[in-house]
Amino acid sequence: MTEEDQLSRRSFLSIATWAIGGFMGIVLAIPALAYIIGPSLQRTKSENWVRLGSTSKVEIGNPSLFKTVVENQTGWIVSEAEISAYVITENGRDFSALSNICTHLGCRVRWIPESEQFFCPCHNGVFDSQGLVISGPPPRPLDRYETRVENDQLFILVGG
Amino acid sequence: MAVQVGNWLDERLGWRKVWEAIFLRKVPKVNWLYTLGSATLFVGLLQIFTGILLTIYYVPTPDHAYDSVQYITTQVPAGWLIRGLHHWGASAMVVLAVLHMIRVILYGAYKFPREVTWFSGVFLLLIVLGFGFTGYLLPWDQKSYWATTVGTRIAGVAPVVGESILRIMRGGEDLSAITLARFFGTHVWVLPTALILLVALHIYLVIRIGISAVPKREE
Numbered sequence A: 001m002t003e004e005d006q007l008s009r010r011s012f013l014s015i016a017t018w019a020i021g022g023f024m025g026i027v028l029a030i031p032a033l034a035y036i037i038g039p040s041l042q043r044t045k046s047e048n049w050v051r052l053g054s055t056s057k058v059e060i061g062n063p064s065l066f067k068t069v070v071e072n073q074t075g076w077i078v079s080e081a082e083i084s085a086y087v088i089t090e091n092g093r094d095f096s097a098l099s100n101i102c103t104h105l106g107c108r109v110r111w112i113p114e115s116e117q118f119f120c121p122c123h124n125g126v127f128d129s130q131g132l133v134i135s136g137p138p139p140r141p142l143d144r145y146e147t148r149v150e151n152d153q154l155f156i157l158v159g160g
Numbered sequence B: 001m002a003v004q005v006g007n008w009l010d011e012r013l014g015w016r017k018v019w020e021a022i023f024l025r026k027v028p029k030v031n032w033l034y035t036l037g038s039a040t041l042f043v044g045l046l047q048i049f050t051g052i053l054l055t056i057y058y059v060p061t062p063d064h065a066y067d068s069v070q071y072i073t074t075q076v077p078a079g080w081l082i083r084g085l086h087h088w089g090a091s092a093m094v095v096l097a098v099l100h101m102i103r104v105i106l107y108g109a110y111k112f113p114r115e116v117t118w119f120s121g122v123f124l125l126l127i128v129l130g131f132g133f134t135g136y137l138l139p140w141d142q143k144s145y146w147a148t149t150v151g152t153r154i155a156g157v158a159p160v161v162g163e164s165i166l167r168i169m170r171g172g173e174d175l176s177a178i179t180l181a182r183f184f185g186t187h188v189w190v191l192p193t194a195l196i197l198l199v200a201l202h203i204y205l206v207i208r209i210g211i212s213a214v215p216k217r218e219e
Helices: A003-041 B002-013 B015-023 B032-055 B065-074 B079-106 B115-137 B142-156 B162-170 B177-209
Strands: A048-054 A064-074 A077-089 A095-099 A110-112 A117-120 A125-127 A133-135 A147-150 A153-158
Touching: A003 B032, A003 B079, A048 A064, A048 A077, A077 A153, A095 A147, A095 A153, B002 B015, B032 B079, B032 B177, B065 B079, B079 B115, B115 B142, B115 B177, B142 B162, B142 B177, B162 B177
Parallel strands: none
Antiparallel strands: A048 A153, A064 A077, A077 A095, A110 A117, A117 A125, A125 A133, A147 A153
């Protein structure tokens, strides 16, 4: 064996070791990365039509508060959460449902019948009967749920 | 550029000497059985890596342990792989460590001046078995529950102190949340600390003393 042969054998083994080691590192790093960031990419909330109640309970021209319970799954834990929505109708046929969560910082708004406005007690946010901002800090109108009526039962689309 | 950075660092850290001592040391002509120790070390590093990943989702309480393990296995991307590697790696650790020990025994590599290497190796094997025993309970399914019931019961039959050992291991009369929590704590804090310290000593001695040659037929 000449000096050159020994050198190339040595550097070949060195390169091979680094290559195999690097390959194993990548093979391990990719699943590890997927494992770590996986749940943050998964959509945990699925869209669901949730029954609010009978349409006959909605007063014409006066937002009525409906409460319902939805199941939330986070990780391996299933929990129940109460959601509330103000349902509004002008004619008893077309319904719209507004979230009662203030778009400012998430406090619950309530309907003040005397002034016909939604009022948020946290920072004095005020919305009109359609959920549009009248005054105060809220950056956008109240969120709306999609609604559907089936056999005089009112449903809203939750999640998504 | 890379050479310059290497030189700059070497002037300050002296890392080339360390590198040479670890990877470029002289070894006698040996056979493939001499790779068993490195193989054990490699699987051990893999166990540390996958074990750390598992703790990202695993929760060691009776009401969450089983569900979080199921969540890892069925919901988290590559969770089945990470858990599978950790699961099979555990068995591989024991098998490789024992094979490594058998090689050392048969080649007489435990003799002077390598006795301390041997002692530390024996404790390392016990630590590996401890890892296996404590890790087995963590999925908190029927198999792990009853295996730990039996395993702690076996410790309980030791004369005089058996009953105390049993109670200390379980943290009370029966297997409970306390048992699960202390097995988890032992598995992820106590044993890894002991393992890393002893592995450092073990490898330091291997490098300092050098590995033994294959014994000759007549000497």
